Each structure stands twice: as C-alpha cells, then as structure tokens.
Amino acid sequence: MTTNANRDQFRPEDHPNDHFLLTTVVGSYPKPKWLNRAKELYEDPDHEFDADDWAEAKDDACRLITDEHERAGLDVVVDGEMRRNEMVEFFADRIDGYEFNGPVKGWGHNYFDKPSVVEEVEYDEPWLVDEFEFTSDVSERPVKVPITGPYTLGFWAFNEAYPSTEELVYDLADLVNEEVEKLVEAGARYIQIDEPALATTPEDHAIVGEALERIAAGIPEEVRIGLHVCYGDYSRVYPEVNDYPIDEFDIELSNGDYEQIPVLEEPELEPDLALGVVDAHTAEVESVEEIKRNIRQGLRVVPPEKLTISPDCGLKLLPRDIAYGKTENMVTAVREVEAEIDSGEIDLENPLADD
Amino acid sequence: MTDLVATTPGLFPLPDWAKAELSDLKGHQKGDLISGDEGPELQDAYDRARTEVVDAQTDAGLDRVVEGQLRWDDMLAHPLAVHDNVETRGIVRYYDNNNFYREPVVQDDLTFDGDVAAELDAAAEQVDDGLQAVLPGPYSLADLATDEHYGDETEFLHAVADFLAGEADAFPDVETLFLLEPSLVENAPSEGLDAEVPEAVTAVADAVDCEVVVHPYWGALDEKVYAHLLDADVDAVGFDFVADHEANLYNLQEYGATDDIALGLLDGQNTLVEEPEAINERVDWVFDNLPVAEFDTTYVTTNTETFYLPYSKFEAKVEAAADAVALAETEVQA
Numbered sequence: 001m002t003t004n005a006n007r008d009q010f011r012p013e014d015h016p017n018d019h020f021l022l023t024t025v026v027g028s029y030p031k032p033k034w035l036n037r038a039k040e041l042y043e044d045p046d047h048e049f050d051a052d053d054w055a056e057a058k059d060d061a062c063r064l065i066t067d068e069h070e071r072a073g074l075d076v077v078v079d080g081e082m083r084r085n086e087m088v089e090f091f092a093d094r095i096d097g098y099e100f101n102g103p104v105k106g107w108g109h110n111y112f113d114k115p116s117v118v119e120e121v122e123y124d125e126p127w128l129v130d131e132f133e134f135t136s137d138v139s140e141r142p143v144k145v146p147i148t149g150p151y152t153l154g155f156w157a158f159n160e161a162y163p164s165t166e167e168l169v170y171d172l173a174d175l176v177n178e179e180v181e182k183l184v185e186a187g188a189r190y191i192q193i194d195e196p197a198l199a200t201t202p203e204d205h206a207i208v209g210e211a212l213e214r215i216a217a218g219i220p221e222e223v224r225i226g227l228h229v230c231y232g233d234y235s236r237v238y239p240e241v242n243d244y245p246i247d248e249f250d251i252e253l254s255n256g257d258y259e260q261i262p263v264l265e266e267p268e269l270e271p272d273l274a275l276g277v278v279d280a281h282t283a284e285v286e287s288v289e290e291i292k293r294n295i296r297q298g299l300r301v302v303p304p305e306k307l308t309i310s311p312d313c314g315l316k317l318l319p320r321d322i323a324y325g326k327t328e329n330m331v332t333a334v335r336e337v338e339a340e341i342d343s344g345e346i347d348l349e350n351p352l353a354d355d
Numbered sequence: 356m357t358d359l360v361a362t363t364p365g366l367f368p369l370p371d372w373a374k375a376e377l378s379d380l381k382g383h384q385k386g387d388l389i390s391g392d393e394g395p396e397l398q399d400a401y402d403r404a405r406t407e408v409v410d411a412q413t414d415a416g417l418d419r420v421v422e423g424q425l426r427w428d429d430m431l432a433h434p435l436a437v438h439d440n441v442e443t444r445g446i447v448r449y450y451d452n453n454n455f456y457r458e459p460v461v462q463d464d465l466t467f468d469g470d471v472a473a474e475l476d477a478a479a480e481q482v483d484d485g486l487q488a489v490l491p492g493p494y495s496l497a498d499l500a501t502d503e504h505y506g507d508e509t510e511f512l513h514a515v516a517d518f519l520a521g522e523a524d525a526f527p528d529v530e531t532l533f534l535l536e537p538s539l540v541e542n543a544p545s546e547g548l549d550a551e552v553p554e555a556v557t558a559v560a561d562a563v564d565c566e567v568v569v570h571p572y573w574g575a576l577d578e579k580v581y582a583h584l585l586d587a588d589v590d591a592v593g594f595d596f597v598a599d600h601e602a603n604l605y606n607l608q609e610y611g612a613t614d615d616i617a618l619g620l621l622d623g624q625n626t627l628v629e630e631p632e633a634i635n636e637r638v639d640w641v642f643d644n645l646p647v648a649e650f651d652t653t654y655v656t657t658n659t660e661t662f663y664l665p666y667s668k669f670e671a672k673v674e675a676a677a678d679a680v681a682l683a684e685t686e687v688q689a
Binding site (some may be wrong): 029101102103105106107108109110111114155156158159160196197199200201231232245253256281282283317 | 368369371372376377381382383384385387388428445446447450451452453454455456624625626627662663664665666667668
C-alpha cells in the first residue's frame with residue numbers, strides 16, 4: 001500500500017483498517033434552531049440578550065456541531081460554520097471595500113446578501129483565526145478550515161469599483177494568502193478554498209489558477225490545500241486543475257449521479273480526489289449500501305490513498321437530523337469500503353464489479 | 356423621430372418581505388419550488404408582491420409594465436417547470452450565473468397550460484395601459500429543457516414554439532410581448548437548427564396581436580444567427596450593449612435591423628445605478644454609429660432580467676430607465 005504523507009497526518013491512530021479513505025465534510029451544517037432564535041434576540045434592540053450572550057451562543061453551537069461531527073466518526077471535522085451567515089457575506093463583512101444592499105436569489109427561496117465592492121479591498125482584522133483556535137481546542141480530531149476563495153468573493157459580488165473583476169480577484173487572493181499564513185501560524189494544517197463560482201464561468205480557470213498561486217505562495221508543503229467546486233461541467237476545467245497548486249480537488253458528483261466521473265479518468269488526476277457521496281439538496285438519508293456504491297465511483301479515478309470522502313456540498317440547508325444521518329451513514333460506508341478493499345473484496349482495477 | 360419607450364425584460368426580484376414570507380411558506384428544497392397549483396396562502400402572498408412591483412413600475416413612470424414573473428422560481432424555464440407533462444429533476448445552473456433552476460424534462464406532449472396567461476390576467480386588473488407580456492423565446496426554452504418525448508431537436512424546437520404560441524394566445528390584451536432569447540447567444544443553435552429559429556419565433560409572435568420584441572442577451576449574436584433571426588416576423592430585436600457593444604454594433608451595421616429596436620443599456624446584474632444622462636448618451640452613441648437609424652420605436656431597457664439585484668437596486672434601475680426616457684423627451688421638446 002502506498003502512502004500519502006500530506007494526508008496521512010490526518011489518519012487517526014486507532015484507525016481500524018489498513019486502507020484509509022479520509023472522511024470529512026465540505027463545511028457548512030444546519031444551525032441548531034436555538035442559535036437562530038438567539039440571533040433574533042440579539043438583533044432585537046428591545047431585548048436584553050447582548051453581544052456577550054450572542055458570542056456565548058455561537059461558542060456553544062460550535063462545540064455542539066464539532067462534537068456532532070466527531071460522533072458521526074469523521075476523521076477531520078469543521079465547526080459547521082456556525083459563526084458564518086453565508087459564504088460570501090461573512091468574508092465581505094470582514095474585508096474593507098464591500099457594502100451590502102439586501103438579499104438576492106441563489107435558487108428557489110435561498111437568498112444571500114450579495115455585497116457590492118465599492119472601493120479597493122483591504123485586509124483589516126483576521127477573519128478565521130479565532131474560529132480555528134476555538135474549534136481546535138474543543139476537538140479531539142484535526143480541524144479543516146474552509147475559506148471562500150477570491151474568485152468567488154470577487155465574482156459573487158457586484159463590482160462597482162474595479163476596472164475588471166479579475167483585478168479584484170487578485171487583490172482578494174493576496175488577502176486570502178495573508179489569512180492562510182495567520183491560520184498556519186495558529187496551527188492549521190488543512191485549508192479548503194471554496195470556489196463554487198468557477199463552475200459558473202469555467203473559461204476563467206486560468207484566473208482561479210493564478211489566484212491559487214498567490215494563495216499558496218510561501219505556505220509550507222505539509223499544509224493541505226484543497227479546492228472545492230460544485231454544480232458545474234468539470235470537463236471545462238479539467239485537466240487544467242492538474243496544474244493548480246493544490247493537494248485535493250473536492251467536487252459534488254452525487255447530485256449528477258456520477259455521470260461526470262469519466263471526465264477525470266483521462267488524463268490521470270494529479271491532486272487527491274475528494275468525492276461527494278451524499279446529495280446536499282435532498283432531504284432523504286442515503287442508505288449505507290447506496291453510499292458504498294458512490295464511493296466505488298471514486299475508485300475509478302484514484303487509488304484509495306488518494307480518495308477523500310465528503311458530502312456533495314455544505315449541508316446547511318438540510319434538516320439537522322437528516323444532515324447527521326447522511327454524515328453518519330457516509331462514515332459507516334467508508335469504513336466498510338476500506339475493509340472490503342483490505343480483504344480484496346473490492347477489485348481496485350474494476351471497482352464497480354458486482355454492482 | 357423615434358419613440359423612446361422605457362421598459363424591462365421582467366423577471367424581477369421579490370420584495371424583501373416576500374422573500375422571507377414565501378421562503379417560510381414554501382421551504383428550501385428542490386421539491387418545495389413552485390408547481391403551478393399553489394394554495395390560497397401562497398397565492399395571496401404572490402398577489403401582494405405582484406401589486407408592489409406593478410406599483411414600483413408605474414410610480415417610476417415606465418412606459419411598459421410587466422407582471423414581474425415573481426413566481427418563476429425556475430426563471431425562464433418556468434413555463435415548462437409547472438407543466439403536467441414535464442418532470443423537474445436535479446437543480447442545474449442557469450447559464451453562467453450563480454443561480455439554479457430545476458431541469459425540466461419533457462415526457463409527453465406539450466399541451467396548453469395557461470399558467471402565464473393567468474398571471475397576466477391578474478396583472479391586467481392593476482395596469483390601465485402599457486401591459487407587457489414576457490415569455491422565454493422558443494429556442495431558449497428548448498435549450499433550458501431536456502427532451503425525452505419528441506426525440507428530434509428540430510421537432511422539439513417547434514413543439515416548444517407551438518406550446519408558447521398556445522400560451523400567448525390565451526393572454527389578455529397586451530401592448531408588447533418580450534421574448535427572451537439568451538440561449539441564442541450563450542448556446543447558439545447549430546448549423547441547420549439556426550435556420551429553424553425564425554419560424555419558431557414567428558409561430559409565437561403570430562399568436563399575439565401586439566408589438567413583439569425578441570431580446571437576446573449576455574453578448575451579441577453570431578452573425579449568421581442574427582441574419583436568420585431578422586427573417587422572423589417580429590417588430591424588434593434587442594441588443595445587449597452592456598455585455599458587448601462592439602459586436603452588437605457590428606451586427607447592426609452589417610445586417611441592418613427590424614423597424615423597431617430594443618437597447619439593453621442598463622446593467623441588470625450590477626448594483627451600480629446608471630445616471631439618466633449616461634443612459635441617453637448610450638442611446639445617442641448607438642444611433643450616431645449607425646448609417647441609418649430611423650427606428651419607429653426604441654425600447655430602453657436593462658440588458659438582462661433584474662432578479663439578480665437586491666430589491667432596492669432593482670427599484671433604482673427601473674427609475675433610472677424611466678427617468679432617462681423622460682429626460683430625453685424633455686430635451687426634444689425644449
């Protein structure tokens with residue numbers, strides 16, 4: 001069995017199988033209802049629930065969801081992004097140069113406060129260092145830090161200030177690099193850059209590549225940098241992805257029933273594959289058997305030591321019990337698949353055999 | 356002298372209260388989106404939201420008023436997404452945007468539905484004159500859908516056109532019909548199919564007794580597609596001068612235009628609100644660059660739908676379009 005040093009640092013000491021498919025989540029997770037209620041109280045000027053109470057509520061939610069991820073058996077956990085409202089909004093709030101004008105539609109009745117960039121963006125306070133330190137303190141497992149990527153932060157905002165959004169993206173990439181340096185200083189070893197916007201405009205893969213080069217500049221080798229993209233036509237960014245300075249390429253494929261797997265088969269995928277195996281937008285928990293079949297799809301593309309397993313995307317829009325059910329079944333399925341690879345029951349040359 | 360008409364291509368954002376109320380009533384999953392058979396509570400919320408966007412347009416002084424298409428959860432795919440013989444599957448990306456719609460899969464004949472006509476009937480009660488209908492153009496609607504019934508892309512295109520014609524035939528009296536055709540730019544028809552597009556568009560246009568504008572956007576049409584489109588029996592073709600002014604001007608210079616024209620001059624996807632003076636300068640720029648510019652009617656509009664914008668910025672865009680036309684008319688009189 002070959003090894004993969006960058007990911008083996010996340011292998012638990014008591015891992016039950018010889019093979020190790022790293023299990024993790026993309027990031028977001030449904031917020032407990034009481035957290036939303038606490039937010040309403042905090043935003044109500046007539047209520048005595050104050051900023052300290054609100055901070056305590058968020059800390060409690062982070063403890064709770066980090067623990068929920070551990071209970072589900074994940075190898076690498078996230079705090080479910082309990083402190084974040086939305087993937088662009090949260091960062092735009094912390095970066096000078098953005099302003100907000102109200103919510104806009106994503107799909108159906110899912111909205112976000114799409115901000116406008118009205119002047120040059122600048123780094124002010126650290127964005128995620130406190131969040132990372134808190135989650136690390138309360139977790140037994142390694143912690144991944146998802147960061148919305150500069151391409152998405154640029155293109156999912158209204159650009160009123162820069163002559164081209166590409167220039168805005170590069171300025172933002174330099175800010176993300178500054179943040180990653182601070183996270184690494186604080187002990188972070190697993191960073192995930194979320195670039196869902198790449199799927200909307202895959203012809204811009206070179207801009208994302210240049211932005212990733214800026215983000216990775218000066219970051220030590222052992223720090224795992226993943227790239228998450230979702231809901232796109234991957235044939236339009238592949239094989240260019242192989243030139244990106246990333247350790248892992250994380251994509252949603254369960255939603256499309258793995259029709260795009262052949263895209264990644266030729267040429268060989270260079271970074272590790274993080275494969276989505278449960279749908280983030282259906283409120284039914286997939287069975288362990290179904291998830292195992294999905295995991296085997298990933299083995300068509302990479303060997304086990306290069307396969308990470310996660311849900312398609314952030315689970316935040318699901319009911320919490322469904323999100324937990326999906327995560328728990330996902331881990332169970334992974335451990336069973338590992339055992340079946342160990343025993344030779346799964347033929348790695350033909351992983352879908354007997355299906 | 357051309358008659359300037361301030362309008363929009365419809366598909367507005369919901370007012371913020373309606374976003375919250377409808378999201379609570381309907382939910383957040385694929386299966387919670389509009390199906391065409393909403394209960395009274397939902398209908399009431401949409402009625403109130405429709406009144407608000409109709410008022411926003413009349414208060415701003417737009418010359419054409421649309422229903423707003425607030426129920427169109429699946430954007431331009433809506434007329435198929437609510438059809439009984441169409442199954443909606445996974446969510447798929449809406450062109451190159453950070454927006455998604457449910458993939459409509461056509462599984463049986465596209466029979467008459469009446470969903471869009473019912474919306475227009477409701478709007479007609481609130482609009483005295485200048486009511487404008489909005490539909491996806493046949494090519495774009497066919498492009499956004501998946502066909503599992505007709506089996507041939509030409510046959511499917513004409514089936515979609517006949518379906519849209521049937522829907523349009525049921526409309527109340529309207530002044531103008533906008534047929535939105537972004538797919539003609541974004542996913543241009545292949546050789547052979549491009550020659551079928553004018554017939555499909557004409558089929559829809561012939562179903563109504565009003566001015567018909569075909570409005571492609573997100574760039575300029577390929578020359579050949581544009582040349583074919585001019586064969587359609589419509590009053591105006593629209594141009595997205597925000598996304599690509601040079602290529603659109605080239606098409607106009609090389610191939611001429613219809614008797615009327617629609618100019619997409621306000622950016623429907625950016626919060627930066629254009630000044631009325633700047634909009635009029637853009638109108639003049641287009642006309643100054645054409646050897647002959649004698650259009651009977653010139654529609655001044657946002658280039659795209661405006662559901663991408665926060666509601667307050669949508670209102671500001673509508674006002675800017677109306678103010679630009681009002682200002683131009685004052686200057687002519689002065």
